[in-house]
Every structure is written in C-alpha cells, then in structure tokens.
Amino acid sequence: MQGLAVVLFPVLLMLFALAMERVEFRLSQLTVRQQEVEEFLDGASNDEVATLAKEGFPRALARFNRRRKHRSGFETDDDAETQRAG
Structure with missing residues (x-):
C-alpha cells in the first residue's frame, strides 16, 4: 500500500501543477x-x-x-x- 502511495503521489502532484499552470495562464490573460x-x-x-x-x-x-x-x-x-x- 505504501509503495502505491509512493508511486501515485508524484504523478498526482504533477497533474495538479499542470492544472494550476493552466489556471494561471487564463488569469494572466485577464489582467490589466x-x-x-x-x-x-x-x-x-x-x-x-x-x-x-x-x-x-x-x-x-x-x-x-x-x-x-x-x-x-x-x-x-x-x-x-x-x-x-x-
């Protein structure tokens, strides 16, 4: 079980970082x-x-x-x- 967590945590962290990058890009388009x-x-x-x-x-x-x-x-x-x- 711990081995699964060790493997999945970095993958989930990377997916979260990619999603936040998209959000940041959209917000930067709206700034004035x-x-x-x-x-x-x-x-x-x-x-x-x-x-x-x-x-x-x-x-x-x-x-x-x-x-x-x-x-x-x-x-x-x-x-x-x-x-x-x-």
Whole structure:
C-alpha cells in the first residue's frame, strides 16, 4: 500500500501543477495595467461603464479604446473588422 502511495503521489502532484499552470495562464490573460484602469475611469462614457458592469473590464476597455481611436481618426483595418463583427 505504501509503495502505491509512493508511486501515485508524484504523478498526482504533477497533474495538479499542470492544472494550476493552466489556471494561471487564463488569469494572466485577464489582467490589466493600473494606467489602463485610470484612463478608463477618467474618460469612460455611460455605455462603457454599463459594459464594465455587465461583461467585465477587458471588454469595456476594448470598447473604450475603439471609441478613442475612432474619435482621433486613427482606425486600422483590424479595428474596423472588430466593430463590424461586434
């Protein structure tokens, strides 16, 4: 019985470490810089704040950045496709 535990424990520990790596990777995709948060809070419209409450910060920040680019007249082909699709 102890031999089985000796063999299974490292395997289970490795599987747990791999699962935690996946969780960490997903969480790192959702992080934003403090400067981005400050810019958003200073210049967000009511629609963007509603998007923040409904869909989370990454979507609201993307919408805010699209509006800023559109207002400044600088729009790339990727931005135009994103606006048409979303």
